[in-house]
Amino acid sequence: MREKIIEKILESGMEFVSGEELSKQLGVSRAAIWKHIKALREEGYNIESVNRKGYRLAERPSDLLASNNICHELDTDIIGKKVISFETIDSTNDYAKQIATNENEGTTIVSEEQTSGRGRLGRHWHSKSHEGIWMSIILKPNIVPYKAPFITLIAGASIAKALNTLGVNTKIKWPNDVIVNGKKICGILTELSAEIERINYVVLGIGINVKTMEFSSEIENIATSLYKEGYNLSRVDVVKAIIKEFETLYFDYIHKNSKLETLKVCRNYSAIIGKKIYILQGEDRELVKCIDINEDGNLIVEKDNGSIKEIVSGEVSIRGEKGYV
């Protein structure tokens, strides 16, 4: 009901819409309309009310991850054309997986809060209310499953590019950790449902710490938020910029089989090319120098003895010589 009220108010632009009109169109009492308006104001919508005229939106509450806000003037063809928004949900990825079979490509789920947010390898992901961007995009790429992991690189590249465009000095720690001032501000959880020959769907989960100021002791040395690093951005602007960049790079890959722009972004913003890093695999730990990211998106490193090695994402972890990066 609140979504519908906001829709009506948005539709009327700078015109007022009366409580009576809303009550008639939506089939609820004027008292109920008033109750919802009150709740919407508490959520952050700046709704003006003038006697005998009615309601209008004084200004767009640009920091609320409501579908209306995100879809408004979003200039994409597929990604984000439908946005489903929640105040709270267990996990946007889990919800996306539930509906993926019956949704079109590009449908995007956002929530102000996740009660069971997950990171990679089943780890818990802190996703407090209104502190970040917790979103999942449903994709149905017509590619063989073994080509799906590159989508994770595309996601990292899109986020880094979008944030840099918005003025945030952002780097990428291969394969797809997006970092600001040497700390992680973003997690990407790509989940795949597939037959051996074809993909049913991919759910691309993106979690970005925007306003978080407190991190638990296990992660405070490696995690940060945009606000903590001095960037005060509208979350809606960030979401829209990411969706836009992602669609361009994703379409390059899916429709033109081109990785060029993604790889360019990954190289240009790389936090590790030219640096020494540790390659971690099980109990093993090897110090190497990062040389490049090759055309497959794999990391090229040089060992101490001068030999060159290709590192495939997913098989190893990497750490900086002196800490996280």
Added chain:
Amino acid sequence: MREKIIEKILESGMEFVSGEELSKQLGVSRAAIWKHIKALREEGYNIESVNRKGYRLAERPSDLLASNNICHELDTDIIGKKVISFETIDSTNDYAKQIATNENEGTTIVSEEQTSGRGRLGRHWHSKSHEGIWMSIILKPNIVPYKAPFITLIAGASIAKALNTLGVNTKIKWPNDVIVNGKKICGILTELSAEIERINYVVLGIGINVKTMEFSSEIENIATSLYKEGYNLSRVDVVKAIIKEFETLYFDYIHKNSKLETLKVCRNYSAIIGKKIYILQGEDRELVKCIDINEDGNLIVEKDNGSIKEIVSGEVSIRGEKGYV
């Protein structure tokens, strides 16, 4: 309840178990026990009843895909240690996917009938009651997702090896079509749920035409059944043999990282090595000669101009020079 009655009767071996005992142990009336016994007889269980002695199984109904039959003396460590059997179900793969997260590796689903059986690429798979083996195995291999497709080769190799051991002259059309007398008797549908770095689960679906005599006109030239080709085998024996062979080859791959035995089976039983085949990709069609299957499980072919090409499963289809094989 019927499962429990059969369990009790099986437990007692050649001894009779009285209706009174069954009624007491299972907490239902003797009339109910009698009703279930009657239904079990209709399902094919040959249950003897003798006055004042009770019930016993005169002979194991070896052709029913009941979990008791399959688990009985099944000599495996993981695969098939738990079997869930149905008279009818929509799709054993769909059921397996529903329960996969909460089940242990190796849990196997069988059904006498599938009402919505699926083959690859969403195609319908005919799975009439008691005419075949419709089964799904839940796997949780600790490998990166791009290594999962090899499991499909392992499945094909296990089935071919099991059937050959049972006296059926079986060949494999790379990557995993199992064929008898030039026609397909088996379909494999491997489905994957994964993060980019790790597998949540794999559901390995296997459909084998055992007794089917009639095929629809679209597939009658390429499909057959064991019985139609002159082989009268117990379905339970076939299932047990496949599970046993599969576990061996699967463990080789997962625990020892060894593909050797699977590749040996794929080469030895290959229907196409040494022959000319068409490589089909979209509208393209190219006649080449099959040379070998390489260590990655990919097909090595020789073009007309003498150049050698490696074919990756999933990216192309293949056809024999003169038809299916």
